[in-house]
Amino acid sequence: MAKASKPGKVVEPLGKKVSEDSLSPKVPSIEIPHALSVRQLADLLQTSAVDIIKRLMRNGIMANINQVIDYEAAAVVAADFGFEAHLKPWPAERTAGVIGEIKRQQLQGAELSGLKPRPPVVTIMGHVDHGKTRLLDAIRQTNVMATEAGSITQHIGAYQVEVNGQKITFLDTPGHEAFTAMRARGAQVTDITILVVAADDGVMPQTLEAIDHARAAGVPIVVAINKIDKPNANPELVKQQLADAGLLIEGWGGDIVCVLVSAKEKQGISELLENLLVVAEMENLKANPSRPAVGVVIEAELDKTKGPLATVLVHTGSLRLGDTVVVGSTWGRVKAMFNDMGKRLRKAEPATPVEILGLNSMPQVGDTLIVVATEREARALIQERQLEMQQQPSRLPKSVSLNNLFDQISAGQVKELNIILKTDVQGTVEPIRSSLERLGMEEVRVRIIHSGSGNITESDVMLASASKGLIISFGCGTEAGARRLADVEGVDIRYYDVIYSLVEDVDKALKGMLEPSYVEVIDGRAEVRAVFSSGKTGRISGVYVIEGKVGRGASVRVWRQEQVVGQSVVSSLRRFKDDAKEVTVGYECGVGIKDFDDFQVGDILEFFRTEKAG
Numbered sequence: 359m360a361k362a363s364k365p366g367k368v369v370e371p372l373g374k375k376v377s378e379d380s381l382s383p384k385v386p387s388i389e390i391p392h393a394l395s396v397r398q399l400a401d402l403l404q405t406s407a408v409d410i411i412k413r414l415m416r417n418g419i420m421a422n423i424n425q426v427i428d429y430e431a432a433a434v435v436a437a438d439f440g441f442e443a444h445l446k447p448w449p450a451e452r453t454a455g456v457i458g459e460i461k462r463q464q465l466q467g468a469e470l471s472g473l474k475p476r477p478p479v480v481t482i483m484g485h486v487d488h489g490k491t492r493l494l495d496a497i498r499q500t501n502v503m504a505t506e507a508g509s510i511t512q513h514i515g516a517y518q519v520e521v522n523g524q525k526i527t528f529l530d531t532p533g534h535e536a537f538t539a540m541r542a543r544g545a546q547v548t549d550i551t552i553l554v555v556a557a558d559d560g561v562m563p564q565t566l567e568a569i570d571h572a573r574a575a576g577v578p579i580v581v582a583i584n585k586i587d588k589p590n591a592n593p594e595l596v597k598q599q600l601a602d603a604g605l606l607i608e609g610w611g612g613d614i615v616c617v618l619v620s621a622k623e624k625q626g627i628s629e630l631l632e633n634l635l636v637v638a639e640m641e642n643l644k645a646n647p648s649r650p651a652v653g654v655v656i657e658a659e660l661d662k663t664k665g666p667l668a669t670v671l672v673h674t675g676s677l678r679l680g681d682t683v684v685v686g687s688t689w690g691r692v693k694a695m696f697n698d699m700g701k702r703l704r705k706a707e708p709a710t711p712v713e714i715l716g717l718n719s720m721p722q723v724g725d726t727l728i729v730v731a732t733e734r735e736a737r738a739l740i741q742e743r744q745l746e747m748q749q750q751p752s753r754l755p756k757s758v759s760l761n762n763l764f765d766q767i768s769a770g771q772v773k774e775l776n777i778i779l780k781t782d783v784q785g786t787v788e789p790i791r792s793s794l795e796r797l798g799m800e801e802v803r804v805r806i807i808h809s810g811s812g813n814i815t816e817s818d819v820m821l822a823s824a825s826k827g828l829i830i831s832f833g834c835g836t837e838a839g840a841r842r843l844a845d846v847e848g849v850d851i852r853y854y855d856v857i858y859s860l861v862e863d864v865d866k867a868l869k870g871m872l873e874p875s876y877v878e879v880i881d882g883r884a885e886v887r888a889v890f891s892s893g894k895t896g897r898i899s900g901v902y903v904i905e906g907k908v909g910r911g912a913s914v915r916v917w918r919q920e921q922v923v924g925q926s927v928v929s930s931l932r933r934f935k936d937d938a939k940e941v942t943v944g945y946e947c948g949v950g951i952k953d954f955d956d957f958q959v960g961d962i963l964e965f966f967r968t969e970k971a972g
């Protein structure tokens with residue numbers, strides 16, 4: 359993908375290759391001007407603009423294709439592509455007017471120059487029935503923005519409240535599953551999470567899960583001990599349990615803010631909100647409202663009369679009515695924009711959730727929105743994205759697996775091996791955890807980001823996917839949905855029932871000594887419709903290929919009413935008396951199997967091969 363990593367050929371619309379003899383011969387250098395657009399940088403580095411945008415995003419800069427970035431940002435990207443950047447001096451012949459123009463663009467575009475404080479984006483997590491939904495409702499009812507009083511609230515997936523003149527944005531899909539699913543899609547939007555724990559129920563399994571999910575994402579937690587109106591509420595016990603779980607709150611040896619609330623009685627809500635602002639202040643959240651918007655889709659639905667509707671949370675910049683936007687693999691013009699009160703907006707600033715109308719088709723939750731200058735550019739960008747998607751093999755593992763771990767460590771892509779550990783009984787978690795964490799080496803640290811007993815769930819798989827980790831099962835199974843999700847997300851699940859082999863495998867994988875494991879791939883199935891005698895080769899089967907294909911030399915298994923009655927390889931394959939190399943679905947053929955001829959009509963032949971797991 360990174361064409362520019364082949365150094366040597368540098369085109370020079372803007373930059374020029376510097377003489378290499380003064381520098382290390384291995385690192386080609388490149389001249390970059392004080393400011394240039396993403397597209398120009400892509401040309402310079404001979405790569406696609408999408409690649410550049412991705413690199414910039416990784417460095418915390420949201421840019422679109424026409425965005426002008428400054429030398430510093432461009433130099434970092436150039437280094438990623440194997441170039442040493444040098445600042446190109448202003449050409450003497452250029453007039454002050456041109457410089458002024460570039461400077462003006464720089465002011466418009468450069469991320470760093472226009473940073474202003476922005477509202478925090480908050481999500482709520484916690485165990486089921488501990489009051490997440492009711493707390494979200496209570497916050498919304500008690501703190502409707504002053505200017506919006508009297509309006510009717512709309513459900514758009516997020517809302518904003520105002521506290522002491524400052525805004526806070528809440529995502530109203532509570533729970534760590536939604537939070538981690540967004541992360542797995544590359545859209546971490548949450549700045550702070552409220553962990554709700556019911557004072558009458560205490561820390562429960564999903565409370566622990568939520569803590570691990572927030573920690574894996576590096577998102578600060580504010581604890582809300584809820585239901586303090588209940589007669590059997592015991593907040594002190596909850597604090598003790600949280601400390602036992604390693605979450606140290608104020609007054610219990612740590613600095614995590616903890617507020618007592620009752621969502622039912624609307625008690626403690628303003629204290630909770632004020633504390634969120636304090637944490638936000640410490641996080642120093644900033645964005646540049648004076649640049650074109652970059653946002654993320656948090657909800658999308660198809661309205662019968664209005665067409666595709668998407669709720670977008672503006673990440674940085676300002677989204678304006680009439681902007682042309684590219685959203686994932688669709689695009690459109692912002693024809694109308696509404697806030698969570700149903701009020702029409704002309705402009706949405708950073709951290710504002712808005713419902714937009716005008717997209718040509720449905721985007722997906724987690725898609726990124728960027729503003730582009732023209733319709734032509736929107737189409738070009740989408741074409742580029744589609745091409746990129748076609749070029750990428752879809753079943754590439756997105757996470758690490760024990761099989762590819764060493765390669766990824768060697769390539770410098772993995773510095774931490776994130777493991778989710780599920781065991782049959784709670785008692786085995788600690789011994790396995792400590793054995794695994796001891797294995798870490800200088801190059802890579804082993805980190806158990808979540809552990810627990812019970813089957814592997816979809817939430818475990820999402821956490822592994824979002825954290826580029828793998829799952830280890832010790833004596834427990836996988837829920838059906840989780841199995842399917844792991845296939846889609848490319849998450850490696852390893853099953854063990856002996857601690858020694860588990861630890862040994864991880865150790866070998868870290869050192870690049872693990873024998874590759876193999877997976878079976880089914881190529882086709884055929885049904886036996888007749889059985890023939892065939893002189894010297896014994897009996898052969900007349901079959902109809904019902905799925906895939908059959909090839910000569912393929913491995914084959916013979917199924918008879920849910921039981922395997924033989925396994926070998928295809929020794930002969932014929933169509934109308936002629937030898938065939940391959941017969942595909944919908945055709946009949948004759949199949950002979952090495953050392954097996956006990957065919958019966960109705961048997962199913964399953965053709966398979968084994969290949970190295972990724």
Ligand code: GDP
Nearest residue numbers: 485486487488489490491492584585620621622
């Ligand atoms: P969620 O599953 O975490 O979203 O929990 P809900 O918000 O649906 O609340 C679960 C139940 O607890 C509901 O019956 C709520 O009315 C009740 N509940 C929530 N907060 C409070 C509270 O502060 N006090 C009392 N007494 N009940 C509450």
